[in-house]
Amino acid sequence: MYELTPTQIVCALDKYIxxxxxxxxxxxxxxxxxxxxxNVDDSIRDEILPNNIIMIGPTGVGKTEIARRLARLAxxxxxxxxxxxxxxxxxxxxxxxxxIRDLVEIGINMExxxxxxxxxxxxxxxxxxxxxxxxxxxxxxxxxxxxDTEERRARTREKLKxxxxxxxxxxxxxxxxxxxxxSNWIEIISGSGLEEMGVKFPENIGNMMPRKKRGRRVxxxxxxxxxxxxxxxxxxxxxxxxxxxxxAVEETGIVFIDEIDKIASSxxxxxxxxxxxxxxxxxxxxxxxxxVNTKYGVVKTDHILFIAAGAxxxxxxxxxxxxxxxxxxxxxxLASLTAEDFERILLEPANALLKQYKAIIKTEGCTVTFxxxxxxxxxxxxxxxxxxxxxxxxxxxxxVMTTLLDEILFALPDPEIVxxxxxxxxxxDKLEKIIEDEDLARYIL
Numbered sequence: 001m002y003e004l005t006p007t008q009i010v011c012a013l014d015k016y017i018x019x020x021x022x023x024x025x026x027x028x029x030x031x032x033x034x035x036x037x038x039n040v041d042d043s044i045r046d047e048i049l050p051n052n053i054i055m056i057g058p059t060g061v062g063k064t065e066i067a068r069r070l071a072r073l074a075x076x077x078x079x080x081x082x083x084x085x086x087x088x089x090x091x092x093x094x095x096x097x098x099x100i101r102d103l104v105e106i107g108i109n110m111e112x113x114x115x116x117x118x119x120x121x122x123x124x125x126x127x128x129x130x131x132x133x134x135x136x137x138x139x140x141x142x143x144x145x146x147x148d149t150e151e152r153r154a155r156t157r158e159k160l161k162x163x164x165x166x167x168x169x170x171x172x173x174x175x176x177x178x179x180x181x182x183s184n185w186i187e188i189i190s191g192s193g194l195e196e197m198g199v200k201f202p203e204n205i206g207n208m209m210p211r212k213k214r215g216r217r218v219x220x221x222x223x224x225x226x227x228x229x230x231x232x233x234x235x236x237x238x239x240x241x242x243x244x245x246x247x248a249v250e251e252t253g254i255v256f257i258d259e260i261d262k263i264a265s266s267x268x269x270x271x272x273x274x275x276x277x278x279x280x281x282x283x284x285x286x287x288x289x290x291x292v293n294t295k296y297g298v299v300k301t302d303h304i305l306f307i308a309a310g311a312x313x314x315x316x317x318x319x320x321x322x323x324x325x326x327x328x329x330x331x332x333x334l335a336s337l338t339a340e341d342f343e344r345i346l347l348e349p350a351n352a353l354l355k356q357y358k359a360i361i362k363t364e365g366c367t368v369t370f371x372x373x374x375x376x377x378x379x380x381x382x383x384x385x386x387x388x389x390x391x392x393x394x395x396x397x398x399x400v401m402t403t404l405l406d407e408i409l410f411a412l413p414d415p416e417i418v419x420x421x422x423x424x425x426x427x428x429d430k431l432e433k434i435i436e437d438e439d440l441a442r443y444i445l
Contacts, residue, residue, distance in 0.1 A: 060393020
């Protein structure tokens with residue numbers, strides 16, 4: 001999807017995120033720059049580094065959603081991590097390089113899914129043949145050939161195949177033999193710390209371990225899925241998958257570091273500030289560009305795009321160590337959401353909240369309609385609660401909608417409730433008293 005222009009990328013993001021045009025422009029340019037880098041001369045390509053981005057704004061205004069949707073557009077490996085999970089060596093916490101190892105796992109799984117799609121037809125065919133062998137076991141060979149028997153057997157097999165393809169045998173039970181996966185070995189290796197020391201284990205190490213066959217009694221429908229999965233694994237070239245995945249991570253990977261403001265220090269050289277600055281200095285070489293050992297091989301982070309985000313209520317970007325600030329040259333500020341924004345969020349996005357609730361209620365045989373006045377009132381009340389209490393952005397709409405519809409959601413299914421209309425009065429009757437009572441609103445909304 002790199003062929004998308006920045007304008008097209010912003011249009012695609014507009015389907016899911018209301019407002020925040022500056023942030024959308026910045027990420028759109030960053031994504032397009034990857035395509036541009038790919039098409040420059042080889043002599044300068046490695047010198048062109050991504051312009052990492054810091055998004056500044058309160059919770060619930062779309063920071064994470066912008067990054068996540070960007071990764072989907074790019075079909076790129078994407079991971080979200082919280083800066084507060086990482087602490088300096090010597091303190092309790094996770095090794096900062098684990099964010100890259102986790103990104104690689106995501107890249108491997110993404111690449112596997114692509115390859116699975118390529119071999120799915122062949123895997124389905126092979127699984128079907130195995131199922132037919134189970135349903136119609138081969139006759140032990142006694143050294144003689146009987147053409148009539150073979151012909152009858154072929155006709156029987158063809159009839160079974162037609163029934164199998166039509167799903168007529170799905171409920172029948174069969175016994176299949178599957179290989180036990182040596183998960184204990186994998187868990188021991190993954191938790192051993194050997195990867196961090198540069199010891200590389202091939203992805204297919206599980207296939208090298210002794211494995212036992214065991215019989216399982218399952219339906220034909222379940223057996224088909226199990227056998228298809230096994231055949232797909234056999235058809236996949238794991239070395240090629242790993243090679244392509246590592247390249248995708250290095251060239252197109254996106255790491256979203258949330259709550260980066262929580263590791264900004266106030267300039268003191270004692271207490272928690274020591275740990276915060278330590279985390280920043282641990283993260284720094286990964287963002288600058290370094291080599292990280294993973295069980296699939298070494299990954300260079302030079303061209304991974306890093307997007308950081310934080311509210312920066314108690315701190316500011318300049319409280320980060322200067323070296324880290326320099327690695328995030330693009331800074332964008334996301335605006336707090338207004339009542340009008342809430343109204344648009346309820347209605348406009350492809351996955352708009354009202355569309356979600358309508359779809360959920362429809363599964364119970366009931367249709368619900370929201371009047372224009374009710375939508376305005378829901379948006380106004382969500383905005384009002386955010387002003388009175390902590391501002392959690394668009395997430396407040398979820399609590400308001402859940403409270404508004406909880407009685408309906410509890411009552412359904414009910415044959416007497418087939419059509420509902422939510423009006424402005426409905427919203428006020430349900431929510432106004434709760435909002436007026438701040439203590440009650442604090443617990444409910």
